[in-house]
Amino acid sequence: MLLMEKVAMLTRQNVPFALAMIIESKGSTPRHVGKMIVYRDGTIEGTVGGGMSEHYVIEESVKAIRNGQSKIVEYKLNTHAKDGIDMICGGTLRVFIEVYTSRPELVLVGAGHLGSALAKLADYLQYPYCIVDDRVGYCTRERFLNATNLFVNEDIGVALLAVNLNERSNVVIVTKDCDDIALKTVLQYPCAYVGMVASKRKIINVFEKLKSEGVTQEQLDQIHSPIGLDIGSETTEEIAISIIGEIIKVSSENKTLRVKQVNR
Template sequence: MDRFDNSPETALRWYDEGKSAALATVVETWGSAPRRVGAQLVIGGDGRIEGSVSGGCVEGAVIVEALEAIDEKEARLLEFGVSDEDAFAVGLACGGTIRVLVEPIGSVLPEAMLRELVDARAGREPVIYEVNVETGQRALKRDAYPQRVRMDRSGFEEDGKTFVAVHNPPLRLIIVGAVHIAQALVPMARIAGYDPAIIDPRDAFASDSRFPGETILTDWPDEAVAKLGLDVRTAVVLLTHDPKLDDPALESALRAGVFYIGALGSTRTHAKRVARLTEAGFTKAQIDRIHGPIGLDIGAADPSEIAVAILAQMTAVLRGKA
């Protein structure tokens, strides 16, 4: 889903308040669409809405259909052909087709299933919502579709009737080292949808004045990452250049299933890092997960440019690009 879409939480809240609601989910779309497959719009029985399924060209029709679906207690699979002219008006290069699945809460999407989904998301547990658009069979699954979960990619299976919606926890970025690069990287990462946290036991670096409003932990790095927790939606970036600080967090990250590990330093510095980790008992396969020197090679020179290179590499790894 796009970043972290709160539509399921909103739908459940409205339902718990005694208001009817429906979830509209993009299940198929044109290549240059403003919303990805899996994006959601929640529609209240009183006409209120939150979220979106397009750049504005089909929302009105979806709302009308959703209100009718709520009244009739039925799911609807909608298909809209978007003309070149309408597509251009909402910022697209060309027209195409968008398909939207509308599911009223309670009558179609069971309240208990939605509640379980919301609880899993709150507990940072990846969960799959699977629906057969022909039979109407619905299920929540864990430890399923691992490639889709890793890629954060909802969509139809090859049978053309099983839609798989990936509900991942929000992306997190744990930065060890409250240095100049971190000051540039944190706001960039937040714009990209990450929830950042900075770890540095050095008070001169880890200060609110340097990172206003951000989560800062001044514990020793291995203790700090243990508090934060590490999972498949977490990226760990090591920026201190100091093995005493970097290595404890690095070893924790290597033992966990984080999707990205990057470590600042030259090729020589990384070779020394590899030697230390090998001596500590880590395998070559584990060590090869480290991106060091960190960031894509774009010729970055200053801290802001290095931050761009790091975020670009994180994105490439997250999306499965070499």
């Protein structure tokens, strides 16, 4: 597989990585043209010339992935030059490190009108998403053509157990009448975001029911409800925008927190 074909495949799979590309070389350098995929763990595909300069590029690429920011790095391949690295080539090398960050992964629990609007918005933003519902007639490939997966079971909790819920999952609960079951199941996992569409009265009732079933206040505090940014949304499509907007906001805040922890 060609390197750029691999880049396209990784992008579709929503895998974070960096693409390091030589953008300028002067004098004697290991290579004048080269591209290299760098993964979060430092493994690579391709090359920008090998040797000590490539070692430094890999290190900088891993840092860039963690920070979620692209950058340009420059190296003097001369051990005797000021700020030079331990090489004897004598030339200089500039490399652009382009970071491909993962997009929010949406788990849309509920295939009704709002679930459909959220899916259409996710399609536009090219966010991967799956659909979970307890109604076979609603959760169909015809209605959700681009969903990565459809999970259907008459017990919504059982359907959710089939989803690979993890720290990258952004769960939006918009079920017909089984929000409590969906929430209780989802809260067993370390999801990036959990939101539920509900009125204030419904929130109180659902939370009290979950507390009586052993769900802790700490777990309930993770839930975004009322859901979405306060933008005065009224239509189904506007509510979908407010929800995705809140997920983007939370995702950005979590990324900033992770960067601070890494650089601490």
